[in-house]
Amino acid sequence: xxxxxxMKGNEAIAEAAVRAGLTGYFGYPITPQNEITAYMSARMxxxxxxxxxxESEVAAINMVYxxxxxxxxxxxxxxxxxxxxxxxxISYMCGAEVPAVIVNITRGGPGLGNxxxxxxxxxxxxxGGGNGxxxxxxxxxxxxxxxxxxxxxxxxxxxxYRNPVLILGDGALGQMAETVILPDFKEKEKSDEGWELTGxxxxxxxxxxxxxxxxxxxxEHNLHLEKKSKLMRENEVEYSYEEGTYDILVVAFGTAARxxxxxxxxxxxxxxxxxxxxxxxxxxxxxxxxxxxxxxSEKILVVEMNRGQMLFDVQLSIQNDKKIDFLGKPxxxxxxxxxxxxKIFSCLK
Amino acid sequence: xTVAFKKPESLLDAKTIYCPGCGxxxxxxxxxxxxxxxxxxxxxxxxxxxxxxxxxxxxxNTDIIEAPHGRAPALATGIKRVRSDLTVFSYQGDGDLAxxxxxxxxxxxxxxxxxxxxxxxxANYGMTGGQMAPTTLPGQITTTTPKGRNTAINGFPFKMAExxxxxxxxxxxxxxxxxxxxxxxxxxxxxxxxxxxxxxNKGFSFVEILSACPTNWGKTxxxxxxxxxxxxxxxxxxxxxxxxxxxx
Amino acid sequence: xxxxVIDIQKCKSCGLCIEVCPKNILNFSSKYxxxxxxxxxxxxxxxxxxxxxxxxxxxxxxxxxxKPDKQEVKNG
Numbered sequence: 001x002x003x004x005x006x007m008k009g010n011e012a013i014a015e016a017a018v019r020a021g022l023t024g025y026f027g028y029p030i031t032p033q034n035e036i037t038a039y040m041s042a043r044m045x046x047x048x049x050x051x052x053x054x055e056s057e058v059a060a061i062n063m064v065y066x067x068x069x070x071x072x073x074x075x076x077x078x079x080x081x082x083x084x085x086x087x088x089x090i091s092y093m094c095g096a097e098v099p100a101v102i103v104n105i106t107r108g109g110p111g112l113g114n115x116x117x118x119x120x121x122x123x124x125x126x127x128g129g130g131n132g133x134x135x136x137x138x139x140x141x142x143x144x145x146x147x148x149x150x151x152x153x154x155x156x157x158x159x160x161y162r163n164p165v166l167i168l169g170d171g172a173l174g175q176m177a178e179t180v181i182l183p184d185f186k187e188k189e190k191s192d193e194g195w196e197l198t199g200x201x202x203x204x205x206x207x208x209x210x211x212x213x214x215x216x217x218x219x220e221h222n223l224h225l226e227k228k229s230k231l232m233r234e235n236e237v238e239y240s241y242e243e244g245t246y247d248i249l250v251v252a253f254g255t256a257a258r259x260x261x262x263x264x265x266x267x268x269x270x271x272x273x274x275x276x277x278x279x280x281x282x283x284x285x286x287x288x289x290x291x292x293x294x295x296x297s298e299k300i301l302v303v304e305m306n307r308g309q310m311l312f313d314v315q316l317s318i319q320n321d322k323k324i325d326f327l328g329k330p331x332x333x334x335x336x337x338x339x340x341x342x343k344i345f346s347c348l349k
Numbered sequence: 350x351t352v353a354f355k356k357p358e359s360l361l362d363a364k365t366i367y368c369p370g371c372g373x374x375x376x377x378x379x380x381x382x383x384x385x386x387x388x389x390x391x392x393x394x395x396x397x398x399x400x401x402x403x404x405x406x407x408x409x410n411t412d413i414i415e416a417p418h419g420r421a422p423a424l425a426t427g428i429k430r431v432r433s434d435l436t437v438f439s440y441q442g443d444g445d446l447a448x449x450x451x452x453x454x455x456x457x458x459x460x461x462x463x464x465x466x467x468x469x470x471x472a473n474y475g476m477t478g479g480q481m482a483p484t485t486l487p488g489q490i491t492t493t494t495p496k497g498r499n500t501a502i503n504g505f506p507f508k509m510a511e512x513x514x515x516x517x518x519x520x521x522x523x524x525x526x527x528x529x530x531x532x533x534x535x536x537x538x539x540x541x542x543x544x545x546x547x548x549x550n551k552g553f554s555f556v557e558i559l560s561a562c563p564t565n566w567g568k569t570x571x572x573x574x575x576x577x578x579x580x581x582x583x584x585x586x587x588x589x590x591x592x593x594x595x596x597x
Numbered sequence: 598x599x600x601x602v603i604d605i606q607k608c609k610s611c612g613l614c615i616e617v618c619p620k621n622i623l624n625f626s627s628k629y630x631x632x633x634x635x636x637x638x639x640x641x642x643x644x645x646x647x648x649x650x651x652x653x654x655x656x657x658x659x660x661x662x663x664k665p666d667k668q669e670v671k672n673g
Binding site: 351353360364365367368369370372378529530534563571 | 660
């Protein structure tokens with residue numbers, strides 16, 4: 001039965017994964033996502049599932065890679081510098097086609113930065129921080145409920161494409177408590193799809209690898225990966241947008257979109273016609289829908305808690321820089337609604 | 350006539366990429382025979398390193414996954430934790446295990462994961478052309494120690510079997526060589542014992558194998574094998590450094 | 598039937614088997630295999646005592662060995 005509870009974002013993400021049939025969790029301490037690892041250390045053991053506090057983020061993601069190669073649902077969570085350390089293995093997993101779910105509760109950067117909420121890992125998440133040609137579906141929830149729903153679904157999506165899926169949150173989302181409806185417990189439906197490493201009993205031995213040395217094999221494989229990415233781009237784009245003709249259309253994701261919602265509500269009270277376009281998947285990015293939405297609006301304001309990273313995708317989508325304005329906050333901190341309201345008013349002038 | 354010697358079922362009928370006289374082929378066979386004799390082939394997942402043995406999946410008739418450089422013990426941990434019924438082994442060289450993967454091997458050992466580590470020590474990075482490894486002997490010439498390993502600059506080699514044995518969790522750590530029929534048979538015994546311990550859920554087992562790399566050492570296969578039993582064995586004593594398998 | 602069967606295509610002519618053979622019945626062939634190695638051959642199968650030394654040191658699993666049954670030995 002679905003149940004309604006008050007939970008911190010981090011813990012709600014953890015419980016959603018547990019309910020999605022998570023079999024192995026592997027993590028390493030880093031703020032501001034420590035509640036996930038702490039929650040899992042009790043919850044997974046209580047359910048007789050695997051939990052390991054790894055010796056590093058590098059080890060944690062490699063434990064996921066190994067465990068997930070058996071076909072079990074596995075997950076790791078971390079924050080910006082920790083996710084940076086995981087990039088090598090994420091590239092391997094994409095190359096070797098091993099599904100898993102990775103959560104980045106982003107903090108301020110570069111380097112050690114600070115532990116405040118930030119969106120500074122947009123490029124890392126959407127462009128692939130590791131080596132080689134690969135893509136990951138990246139979900140950017142803006143409420144705890146949405147984080148729960150996307151985490152719960154992300155396991156199915158990662159298995160559908162045999163590719164890791166990233167949930168990109170931030171410290172604000174991880175730390176805030178909200179009332180959420182938790183989904184029912186479920187288990188992975190299919191147990192063997194022909195690639196899992198389960199011991200070569202009654203079948204030929206299988207291998208999982210990313211290396212392809214034979215002439216032409218890497219080309220063939222990368223074209224296959226591109227076919228999968230094309231399917232992701234065709235089928236997995238998600239966004240939130242209320243059709244309309246706006247004087248200003250704000251484009252924001254995650255926590256920035258959440259604050260923008262409040263700001264837009266306040267601005268509307270002055271009688272202005274303003275709207276919000278919120279990508280839910282930032283890879284694949286909703287280029288076409290945004291292009292169409294932008295054509296209905298006078299001006300586009302991109303709001304991000306960074307120096308302007310999604311901004312490039314908006315520019316790519318709209319192809320009209322004169323129309324686009326930007327409000328950024330790269331300090332590992334959220335906006336106050338007034339900051340966004342003031343920017344909207346100045347754009348309206 | 351009865352068959353007195355043949356390829357184990359746990360190995361594929363394949364030509365390897367290894368150089369003439371390289372020890373990997375013998376070690377593959379010893380692992381394969383051990384899996385056969387313990388009836389583990391059909392429930393095994395092996396982990397290939399980055400290095401000459403990266404193509405393990407072309408040689409083993411078991412499920413195999415390829416690890417990023419040095420990370421095999423972390424993959425092994427993940428696999429074993431979600432599928433404790435599987436036999437899990439990593440097969441790693443000295444650069445992979447004792448340099449870039451030092452963190453992963455020590456912590457997997459420290460946790461006492463119920464896995465088996467096959468550690469091939471040939472005192473250099475073979476695949477990349479013979480650079481200094483963490484196990485390169487003092488004075489040994491490699492492409493990155495052209496005048497021989499100078500301990501004032503490069504420090505001293507790691508004795509992995511002893512290091513692993515110094516931890517509380519591992520149940521078995523030994524060093525063997527594969528220079529002649531007698532030592533090879535002994536190495537086989539140690540490897541089979543390591544897998545037996547895993548099969549009996551005893552815990553972490555580690556076998557270091559001193560092995561020849563004729564090509565990068567600039568020696569003939571015969572000279573290289575002699576150097577293993579001579580220079581290498583002098584620095585890396587053979588033996589069982591820890592065995593509490595019977596007590597657990 | 599032969600006691601020593603050699604998969605000549607797998608041989609890399611490292612010669613380790615030749616050195617350990619107590620009967621000195623292994624030698625390099627004058628011929629070369631597909632990979633360009635002058636492979637090893639058994640020059641006197643009858644003398645083989647099936648001690649397995651060659652197979653044990655061989656890195657390339659070149660050898661398959663057969664042992665005569667007691668009956669066969671008796672019948673010579």
